[in-house]
Amino acid sequence: MAAAAVEPSSTQTEARQAAQAYLNSRLTNGTSTPSTNPGQKSPFTIPVIDISPSFSPNLADRKAVAAQIHAACSTSGFFQITGHNIPSSTRQGILDLAKRFFHTLPREKKDALHVRHSKYFRGWEPAEYTYVNPADWTGEQAAPETKEGFNWGYEEGLDATGGDGAYVELDGGKGNGNVWPREEDLPGFYATVREYYAEVLGLARHLFRLFALALGLEEGAFDGMVTHPGGIARLLYYPPSKDPRPLEAGRKDDEIGLGAHTDYECFTILLCSSAPGLEILSPEDEWVEAKAVEGGFVVNVADFLMRWTNGVYKSTVHRVVNRTREERYSVPFFFSINYDQMVETLPSCITPGNPSRYPPVRAGEYVLERLKATAKDG
Numbered sequence: 001m002a003a004a005a006v007e008p009s010s011t012q013t014e015a016r017q018a019a020q021a022y023l024n025s026r027l028t029n030g031t032s033t034p035s036t037n038p039g040q041k042s043p044f045t046i047p048v049i050d051i052s053p054s055f056s057p058n059l060a061d062r063k064a065v066a067a068q069i070h071a072a073c074s075t076s077g078f079f080q081i082t083g084h085n086i087p088s089s090t091r092q093g094i095l096d097l098a099k100r101f102f103h104t105l106p107r108e109k110k111d112a113l114h115v116r117h118s119k120y121f122r123g124w125e126p127a128e129y130t131y132v133n134p135a136d137w138t139g140e141q142a143a144p145e146t147k148e149g150f151n152w153g154y155e156e157g158l159d160a161t162g163g164d165g166a167y168v169e170l171d172g173g174k175g176n177g178n179v180w181p182r183e184e185d186l187p188g189f190y191a192t193v194r195e196y197y198a199e200v201l202g203l204a205r206h207l208f209r210l211f212a213l214a215l216g217l218e219e220g221a222f223d224g225m226v227t228h229p230g231g232i233a234r235l236l237y238y239p240p241s242k243d244p245r246p247l248e249a250g251r252k253d254d255e256i257g258l259g260a261h262t263d264y265e266c267f268t269i270l271l272c273s274s275a276p277g278l279e280i281l282s283p284e285d286e287w288v289e290a291k292a293v294e295g296g297f298v299v300n301v302a303d304f305l306m307r308w309t310n311g312v313y314k315s316t317v318h319r320v321v322n323r324t325r326e327e328r329y330s331v332p333f334f335f336s337i338n339y340d341q342m343v344e345t346l347p348s349c350i351t352p353g354n355p356s357r358y359p360p361v362r363a364g365e366y367v368l369e370r371l372k373a374t375a376k377d378g
């Protein structure tokens with residue numbers, strides 16, 4: 001993406017500087033340091049929440065799940081869910097599709113889908129093209145990222161509700177910026193993406209109702225904001241480690257799958273294959289392995305929701321390092337509200353001790369500026 005010859009808007013400046021300052025404040029030169037105060041660790045857990053009671057007709061059951069979500073979001077910002085009703089065949093189907101995409105689509109067909117052709121970062125993202133932590137571009141000890149990705153966003157054909165016909169892209173543009181492999185090159189690609197995306201989008205809308213309850217709002221408070229929501233999803237591939245070693249506090253890694261970052265949207269629903277690799281930065285600056293539970297999804301708060309909740313919900317720094325000889329695949333889904341929606345700090349998150357810290361912002365504008373900041377030539 002060519003650098004624009006215009007002054008960055010205040011949102012741009014805020015998004016880039018705040019993201020980098022926040023990361024820098026949490027990272028010590030890219031290495032983790034053991035806690036100097038082990039007796040005073042803050043509670044940092046990634047709880048497993050069975051959300052099956054949230055499908056109950058009884059409001060008290062739904063509120064009980066929301067309370068667990070609230071506790072997780074206001075501490076570690078991460079939790080895992082089971083009891084979500086997404087069939088295991090749908091989950092396996094998209095992981096198998098990722099493997100086919102990365103291993104069988106020839107390089108020139110991938111190149112035709114390169115993200116550099118897309119102003120919304122859709123399509124194929126080779127390992128070296130982006131760094132989620134801009135400080136890694138120039139850092140002396142910069143380790144290249146090993147992840148390879150394929151990105152797409154919301155479109156009505158992927159929404160089981162059919163949408164409301166009002167989808168706009170990150171910059172307010174009409175239509176959607178998705179690009180797809182040709183059907184003859186990867187038969188069944190779109191159908192498999194659709195099956196998974198429709199399910200995970202439905203789950204995200206359901207979770208958002210629980211977030212409303214968790215924030216002390218009426219359950220349907222956000223429903224009108226997710227009728228044509230932003231929802232970027234990715235297939236990700238992390239090759240096996242060339243030098244597999246366990247995570248060790250204080251040791252700089254020379255292979256990084258995906259650098260230290262926070263996510264940008266409201267929350268992320270992550271599906272992973274069996275190889276571990278996701279690591280979360282604790283308040284003591286220690287990387288903690290987040291081992292995915294069988295059949296579950298990892299859910300984490302992202303920056304836009306942290307901003308919207310005035311910092312009450314935590315968007316926590318994480319990264320991926322494949323420390324195994326196995327290939328690793330994952331499919332994150334980054335859920336946003338409608339990109340044309342303006343939001344102001346939620347009144348329920350403003351108190352005399354925590355006055356509103358952020359000006360109003362349009363959802364898509366915020367996310368697009370954060371995405372631009374990850375491309376090396378962006």
Ligand SMILES: O=C(O)CCC(=O)C(=O)O
Nearest residue numbers: 236263272278320330332
């Ligand atoms: O692959 C994973 O497990 C996590 C991916 C991730 O954090 C991201 O894409 O933002």
Ligand SMILES: [Fe+2]
Nearest residue numbers: 261262263318
């Ligand atoms: Fe992430």
